[in-house]
Amino acid sequence: MKVLMKGNEALAEAAIRAGCHHFFGYPITPQTELAAYMSKRMPQVNGTYLQAESEIAAINMVLGASSAGVRAMTSSSSPGVSLKGEGISYMAGSDLPAVIINVQRGGPGLGGIQPSQADYWQATKATGHGDFQILVFAPSTVQEMVDLISHAFDTADKYRMPAMILADGMLGQMMEPVELPEEGSANLPEKEWAAKGHGGKRAHNIINSLYLTPEKLEQLVKERFERYETVKRNEQMAEEYLTEDADVVLVAYGASSRVARSAVNKAREKGLKVGLVRPITLWPFPTDALNRAASHAKNFLVVEMSMGQMVDDVKLAIDCKVPVHFYGRTGGMIPTPADVLAQIEALL
């Protein structure tokens, strides 16, 4: 039975059904409905909802809860996610899983409150200080928000690393029909590393990110990067839409991929051979799908709601085999399918 839900609410309900019973948040537009929904629902499942005194406090509560082995989550929007950067880095350095949601708005600074994708660099390259990566998932529909939440928790647990759902104000605020997984259907893994009390029955577990011996720290970082290589090999996700015969391949994720899809459909109606590669994981970046498309396309066109933050990743992924062009709007502006179609036609 499908229900109609806002993206923000669907993320919250899906997280609970994925076994997340610990949520720590702080309000900010355009993600506030998520925290509001959690405040109503968590008591019904005997979970913990806590509105922290700040975003920094919230992410550190997530760190604490995750250390004890439970599924924990926080959510915010762009300026708030910047504040969480330190905590995310500490979690990466402590090999702790968690899910962080960013319902992006325009920046930099306080920016605006309209939808944006200007936190791509932050999410994929510089969430915080130090040598680390986090998993980054980019849903494009409310249903995909639901599906990716449980996948994000599972993958974060599997590799013991934080995962981010990189959404935006459009996806957070819009309603679409969704099918939710059954309550209690989550498969929660045993976490032998968790620091949750043991009654003297085993050696104690330590959760820590401080290593003052450089040899030891280097070794740990290198081991983590070996794990990242496994993630890159096994966890790439992308949708390839009408790319088989495409001369122009659009590359877009999240909300802008919906605009791109509309533009592809309009182009196809005109008989133009245009397709779309939609990255679903932004880290690991879906290089395999992009290279399949690059083997026959004449041009790539990246479409984003930013100044083109993903363009370099696309160029690197395909080793500049075909020219990579860019069209985008920023600051909370949303490109229209007609704008994108005009860019496509200029390339043909």
Next chain:
Amino acid sequence: MKNLNILFAGFGGQGVLFAGKVVAYAALIANKQLSWLPSYGPEMRGGTANCSVCVSDEAIGSPLVTNPNVLIAMNLPSFDKFINAVEPGGVVIVDSSLIDKKVERDDVTVYYVPSSSLAEENGLSGLSNMILVGKLFQEVCTQGDCAFCDSDILDQAVQKCIPARKAQMLDFNRKAIQIGAQQ
């Protein structure tokens, strides 16, 4: 069905988002693909507010309606802003008690419904939006190329949208829809 891209536009407080929600629920019940996207800026407080609703047999691309094939204009600033964005062949439903302009285009079908006055006259204060919804379903959603449901589904959708604590509003909403359909 032909893709339906509706833009509801008016002042905050006129029930712009609620009107869109009724269409969205009707589409859900009719098992169609749909999206509902509100404007959520500070304009909600008394300024202009609008709501994009897409209904289709296919997956919805951009949920932001920039070129509607149906425009519901509920105040003059919205009318001025969007009237030229309506697709040729589209439908415009105007609250003619708040908008005294006529549509100068001849490539769109226009229905002038004095919904605010009708709401006041019939003791349905605040339900001008549902009078326009009644007209929308009468002319677009239940007949023609974009038809996707019947009046029974509309009634189920209205029931879905009205929370239990406001159950007494159901019959007023039904009456408003009926008045709109008769215009």
